[in-house]
Amino acid sequence: MFDISLTNNQKQYLLYLLESDRDESLPTISAYFNCSKVNSKKIIDRMVKIGLVYKEQNIIYLSDLGRHIAEENKLERDDMAIVLQAGLGIEKKSARELANSMLMEESSSMRARLLSMARYFVQVDNRQGTSLSSDEMAKILGPGVSRIYFVVFQEENHPDDVFVPLSMALRGIYRDVEVTISPDDSEDLITFRVKPIEEAYEGNQYSCKPKLLVYRDEGKERVIPIGEKVSIPFNLIKTWYYTGGGILQAALELCVIPDINIDHRHYAKFVFTINLFNLA
Secondary structure (H helix, E strand, O other): OOOOOOOHHHHHHHHHHHHOOOOOOHHHHHHHOOOOHHHHHHHHHHHHHOOOEEEEOOEEEEOHHHHHHHHHHHHHHHHHHHHHHHHHOOOHHHHHHHHHHHHHOOOOHHHHHHHHHHHHHOOOOOOOOOEEEHHHHHHHHOOEEEEEEEEEEEOOOOHHHOOOOOOHHHHOEEEEEEEEEOOOOOOOEEEEEEOOEEEEEOOEEEEEOEEEEEEEEOOEEEEEEOOOEEEEEHHHOOEEEEEEOOEEEEEEEEEEEEOOOOOOOOEEEEEEEEEHHHHO
């Protein structure tokens, strides 16, 4: 971004000139903004003085500097509009108008917040109701660590058991996970944190902690020991679904074996949710 302090009027004039499909002069510009020719001339003369525009035969053109600044402002406005439209469901035209007004606001906090979200939302624009691959999801998240959440929907494969209470082993996993996307060729990972669970049953006190994590990969079962944390490959999740509103979901069947009963072997469906609003 160029370090030039512009007034709201100057920003509006730059955007208008950038997006106009006709030759613009003082009368056409003042008419568009419903501004007197005297006031419009003052604004334009100031923009000429600082090198944002120039005149040729009464036609006003953007200078290279003015075009660069206008294009940056346009990109910011359009990115904010995508967040407002795709994330909040605001109608396209209204989202653009609201983003345009935010671009002109003196306070930059809301603008900065929307722009930080935009890098995620621009990648799912017009993707509502469609699926994304593991590679596409990794690209959206970008290198680094993101915290996402999951819920266990079933512990048995029989439909009647979908809402049975979860086993102690499954309750021994925190419901937030870290997704680590590597900046190089290292493996991308999903990392779970675990905790011991204690509960009383029929007068007896029981303690349990997850011991082994089992998942299926290419038709084979993989068994990995669980310490304080346990990681699995991110690309085990083949498909993510964008439901709209910044929400992406995916499911993966995993088996958590407790330390008190290694014969306990039931797969559960883990449903992961990524809220793009929480990533920024």
